[in-house]
Amino acid sequence: MVSKKMQKTITTIACLLVTTASGNALAKQQGQPKLVLQITVDALRGDLPTRFLGKMEKGGFRYLLEEGVVYNNAHYQHANTETIVGHSSLATGAPPSVHGMVGNVWFDRKLDRVVYNIEDEDYHLLGHGGVDKSTEIDSTQKAAKGDGRSPLPLLSSTLSDEIYTAFNGKSKIFGVSVKDRAAVSLAGQYGKALWFSKSTKQFVSSDYYYKNYPAWVNNWNQLNKANKFDQQSWSLMFEEKDYLFSNEKQVDYKTDLAGFGQRFPHPYGKASGKYFGTLLTLSPAGDELTLDFTKKLMEQEKIGQNTVPDYLSVSFSSTDYVIHMFGPSSLETEDNILRLDRTLAELFRYVDATVGLDNTLIVLSADHGAADGAWLFA
Numbered sequence: 035m036v037s038k039k040m041q042k043t044i045t046t047i048a049c050l051l052v053t054t055a056s057g058n059a060l061a062k063q064q065g066q067p068k069l070v071l072q073i074t075v076d077a078l079r080g081d082l083p084t085r086f087l088g089k090m091e092k093g094g095f096r097y098l099l100e101e102g103v104v105y106n107n108a109h110y111q112h113a114n115t116e117t118i119v120g121h122s123s124l125a126t127g128a129p130p131s132v133h134g135m136v137g138n139v140w141f142d143r144k145l146d147r148v149v150y151n152i153e154d155e156d157y158h159l160l161g162h163g164g165v166d167k168s169t170e171i172d173s174t175q176k177a178a179k180g181d182g183r184s185p186l187p188l189l190s191s192t193l194s195d196e197i198y199t200a201f202n203g204k205s206k207i208f209g210v211s212v213k214d215r216a217a218v219s220l221a222g223q224y225g226k227a228l229w230f231s232k233s234t235k236q237f238v239s240s241d242y243y244y245k246n247y248p249a250w251v252n253n254w255n256q257l258n259k260a261n262k263f264d265q266q267s268w269s270l271m272f273e274e275k276d277y278l279f280s281n282e283k284q285v286d287y288k289t290d291l292a293g294f295g296q297r298f299p300h301p302y303g304k305a306s307g308k309y310f311g312t313l314l315t316l317s318p319a320g321d322e323l324t325l326d327f328t329k330k331l332m333e334q335e336k337i338g339q340n341t342v343p344d345y346l347s348v349s350f351s352s353t354d355y356v357i358h359m360f361g362p363s364s365l366e367t368e369d370n371i372l373r374l375d376r377t378l379a380e381l382f383r384y385v386d387a388t389v390g391l392d393n394t395l396i397v398l399s400a401d402h403g404a405a406d407g408a409w410l411f412a
Contacts, residue, residue, distance in 0.1 A: 071395065072346070117215055153187075186223070228327070235305075263302045318370050
């Protein structure tokens with residue numbers, strides 16, 4: 035989905051993939067965006083944005099559907115549709131055989147073991163917040179030997195890399211997500227990637243990107259914003275009768291993790307609870323925290339206030355986790371999508387107030403879908 039107002043800039047951005055020598059000339063063209071905002075909704079199957087459109091606001095999905103260019107017949111050229119594969123294909127425009135991210139995990143013959151896609155033993159997590167294997171529900175994360183993460187395993191240049199190079203390193207490049215692999219892949223080699231730690235309930239990064247965290251990151255983390263969900267529950271936003279899946283009866287297929295339950299309301303429990311950070315990601319709370327952190331990043335890093343285009347990738351991952359736990363055709367997924375719609379609307383309002391939607395190229399896509407009746411962690 036692409037805003038009509040920024041259609042003319044697509045050619046400009048595409049040119050950056052062809053040659054990096056034309057950066058200065060392109061910067062002088064009329065219509066040059068101040069911000070390229072690439073949004074990826076993890077597991078957003080093609081029908082989900084319109085399936086619940088009747089209860090959506092005007093400023094979220096509806097804004098993109100009505101004001102943008104919508105590609106209804108877009109397909110990936112790979113069969114293994116997992117998070118890193120889809121994100122890397124969106125980031126590079128290349129298939130897995132070229133960008134190298136063939137799966138969330140694969141067997142490395144040289145190392146004689148299964149490896150996690152973006153693990154990198156030459157770099158380490160900055161501070162605390164590594165994967166707690168005793169509570170981690172994403173089995174692919176457990177394959178990593180260490181806590182180091184970097185974009186170097188990615189074999190292809192990304193769009194963000196080309197923007198950075200074309201404008202002589204002046205563009206600010208950031209990737210944010212609940213998932214490390216989603217943030218890292220789209221931020222590329224020249225950007226900064228930050229992701230949510232389920233163990234500390236804070237946003238973290240690796241020493242590939244920073245020697246020390248910027249003060250604003252430390253300040254945001256010290257606010258412990260995740261704690262606002264302490265002893266709270268994820269409840270339906272509307273009356274149950276108003277939902278498409280209001281007559282849902284069978285819930286045996288749903289996963290009950292740590293007392294989160296198979297029916298609404300889903301209690302988060304105490305902030306000190308072992309699975310508290312994980313449960314936040316299994317609900318719209320994960321996307322809400324991602325949005326809050328993203329807004330602070332935009333404010334403190336002055337995103338979109340540059341003389342050349344900046345690039346910001348935001349990957350909303352809660353849809354993926356919700357679908358894995360409760361299925362794509364469930365009350366949980368329906369409520370989550372409706373809440374995501376409001377999250378997107380709030381993001382667009384913030385972008386409009388700080389950068390201007392007329393100055394922003396917004397691109398939204400999914401890294402993969404989800405089939406009813408069978409789903410694995412992706």
